[in-house]
Amino acid sequence: METKQSPEVAASPGEQASPTQETSLVRLAFLTLLAGAVSGLVAALFRLLLQQAGELRGQLISLAHGIPLAGFFAVVGVSATLALVAAWLVRRFSPHAAGSGIPHVEAVLQGAISPARPVLGIVKFVGGLLALGSGLVLGREGPSVQMGAAISYWIARLFGCRWADCRVLLAAGAGAGLATAFNAPIAGAVFVLEELVQRFEHRIAVAALGASASAITVARLILGNEPDFQVAAFPQPDIASWPLFLLLGGIAGVAAVAYNRSILGALAIADRSAAWLPVEARAALIGALIGVTAWFAPGLVGGGDTITQSILSGDAALAVMPVIFLLRFALGAVSYAAGTPGGLFAPLLVLGTQIGFLFGAACGGIPFVTLPPEAFAVIGMAAFFAGVVRAPLTGIVLVAEMTGSSNLLLPTIFASFAALLVAALLRDNPIYDALRERTTRLEARIRTISGTS
Structure with a gap:
């Protein structure tokens, strides 16, 4: 980020700002x-x-x-x-x-x-x-x-x-x-x-x-004053674990690119279907799909805070987590194409937590790994955020405030660095850059319709 001082408050050297x-x-x-x-x-x-x-x-x-x-x-x-x-x-x-x-x-x-x-x-x-x-x-x-x-x-x-x-x-x-x-x-x-x-x-x-x-x-x-997620205190990671954090970040970066492309792909399909499927009908179909999912697994729909908390508390079932990850991955993209209000952050934090936990569980047999899978889940949350949004400082600070896990800052920085690097090497645009282009096109259509009505 470049430093820029607003001209309204800046004064030339040796001068004081005016009372105005x-x-x-x-x-x-x-x-x-x-x-x-x-x-x-x-x-x-x-x-x-x-x-x-x-x-x-x-x-x-x-x-x-x-x-x-x-x-x-x-x-x-x-x-x-x-x-x-x-x-x-x-x-x-x-x-x-x-x-x-x-x-x-x-x-x-x-x-x-x-x-x-x-x-x-x-x-x-x-x-x-x-x-x-x-x-x-x-x-x-x-x-x-x-x-x-x-x-x-x-x-x-x-x-x-x-x-x-x-x-x-x-x-x-x-x-x-x-x-x-x-x-x-x-x-x-x-x-x-x-x-x-x-x-x-x-x-x-x-x-x-x-x-x-x-x-x-x-x-x-x-x-209330409590952090969003209740997380146990984690030990300091062994320095030998540093390469693992880079690897986790790389995996999160690849997953982030796939997630971004799935969201944009779902929106592209929605755009192509707009001529024969009204937005309300599309939203109703997607809502019905969510309703079916909720009937069989109520905990898998919505923003996903309960899923994240169960993982961070060590209560999640490892055997079914890959299935839940794939289901949430798909439902997140489909839901965003419904044309309703709703953000990306909360669902992607769930996915990042799952990526980190699964990676941590896979590393459980390595002798020098002192962190439990729940700690890797915290790191994965920030790394996946960095890969999707390309705002690593926001992701690192956000996860630290939501979990109170300040002693994981250095591993989180390593993982976020790797996620950013992989996303850049894969030539994937930040998700909000692509969505902002859609917003400007929408504004142009609104003005055209207003001008011809």
Whole structure:
């Protein structure tokens, strides 16, 4: 990342910033704290309601098993209906609410498209609840990031900010959304600089830190202070294990490239079928597939936090983990093509955890390996994130905050390095770069339709 100081706050050598500039920065800091607090409140409520939706889905499936045939069709029908309604809301009111939302935020920050109307946040909230509540294998962070960005932008507009300050607040609000989604304030700020703007800007850095801090302060009043995952303390790895971390990272990098291509492939198939299969029908079919899966294995649908926690706690069944990995891998790509709100982070963290655990279990017989498979699962989580998103610092910090495993930082760095290297050698584009191109094409189609209507 290159260092760039904003011209609005920079002063020539030997000069002090003018009082106007200082006042502007103080005002921006105040708005940052306000925007972060509101974004954190909305994202925390979204996360809380998602938890309740997951519980309701589990209760429905449990009750439905009491009346097998009718219950089966009820579970499949509810899942299909929720996905259909979510897709309809997106198509009817805010097309940019489909998918993660992070590519849309990046495109706005780069000036490629205009900020969305306030209705986007509403569609993202309601549609996200419906889509993730149906069991689609999607993450909560995408909606949280896009809602945080939208909320912060409109707060900036409400206070009459210039575009330069609107842009800063929009980026900071997006980071606040990510911070709240995973209870990871530092990762939220790092994500803004590493992924969203991809360079260091002092004003954005100040705003990102302030927004993430205020968002987490509000969110923890609702969600509590505990890390997302409870992980046992791990011993320090033997230095002889270093080559194994590089190997794990290489494997994660290959898997990440395959995952990215599967997502883009599923989207390409969805695009080709759009002429004869309406998006609502496609979402309903995918929702029905998720409903069938949920009937037989309720724990395998949704974002996957329970799967990750069971692996990190050592409670997962090793024998069936490869099957679960392949199933989640496929369902993640298919779910993203449903045209509903939902992110990529949470599902890919599950896959990374499984890759690491399986690798650690395979290394169990090596004499100098002192780490249990659960520790390799933590490392694999960060390495797979780095390979998919190409934001290694965000991944490393995010996993450290979510698990509290700071003593695994060095092995995680080695593995993330290898994952990045392999992905680059395989000439695979970062997933959000490809998705951002789709976002700009969608904007062009929207403008064309608006201009001819």
